[in-house]
Amino acid sequence: MPGKSNSRTAVLAGPTGLVGSRLLDVLLREPRYGRIVALSRRPLAPDPKLEVVDADYDGLDHVLRGVALAERPVDVFCCLGTTIARAGSKEAFRRVDHDHVLALGRWARGAGAHRMIVVSAAGANAASRVFYSRVKGETERDLTALGLASLVIVRPSLLSGHRDEFRLAERVALIAARPLQALIPAGVRPIAAADVARAMADAALADAPPAVIDSATMQGAGRRR
DSSP, X not given: OTTSTTOEEEEEEOTTSHHHHHHHHHHHHOTTEEEEEEEESXXXXXXXXXXXXXXXXXXXXXXXXXXXXXXXXXEEEEOOOOOHHHHSSHHHHHIIIIIIHHHHHHHHHHHTOSEEEEEXXXXXXXTOSSHHHHHHHHHHHHHHHTTOSOEEEEEOOSEESOOSSOOHHXXXXXXXXXXXXXXXXXXXXXXXXXHHHHHHHHHHHTTOOSEEEEHHHHTTGGGGO
């Protein structure tokens, strides 16, 4: 039954990123999850609950074919995301932030996952003139069209927290916002990656219905536990 210790399985895509690494920590500490399947190209610290699967999103069905899902609630968490600069082109960015996310969604539907929780972004809009926001909006639209059992989309504003990679524009924006933090509306204020991770786990554990969770709602989620 939901809520029973070790009764749930989590499948996590993007466990080494800013939000994904925090979410992995949350899931490993959460007693209601007895099994964490992490899709990763990098090695992860071993844990009795953790299974690491090679993150080949172009062949996701083949990669996950050997991952047996027991008769228990399965929550699929997607923390995939990159930048155009890191991806190398708009096409490569779209492949990660749209195509790979959709591939995971199709797998989740076929595997009978109870819920998919996806990191999108504030301002996501399929009709936006801004390429980044448009791709995020198209991803949300196409995920919704898959007919998943339950889809929860979280839309954080600018993320704060230590990254392994250096992002100049993001760092400048965070520094500029710091002295004005109390004056910035919660919906656009920079948000800690740990708050987003906690909100994603909370949505799954509460068996949330399909929803879009905005940045203001997630502010402070990590500190409320």
